[in-house]
Amino acid sequence: MLHKPTPMTLESVQIGRDRWAVPSRSQPGSLHVITLVAGRFSCTCDGCLYRGHCAHIASVQGSIGLLPVDPDKLAAARAIGIMT
């Protein structure tokens, strides 16, 4: 599925080696936790449960430079097994 990344107002915070937290927009004061396991991101929100992807994951990917907008970054992402 191709779509343009939308401007992100969500801010991710790295809370562990492969864990990030993003504030929930629908439930102010709560956090969604994004984890990276075996090169795949998962998130605790409902959207991720149903679609396998969500704005929180996109926010994390953007914050660590893994959005596939730059060929060099994309190659780097492939090199560490994030994207295939």
Ligand SMILES: [Zn+2]
């Ligand atoms: Zn999410």
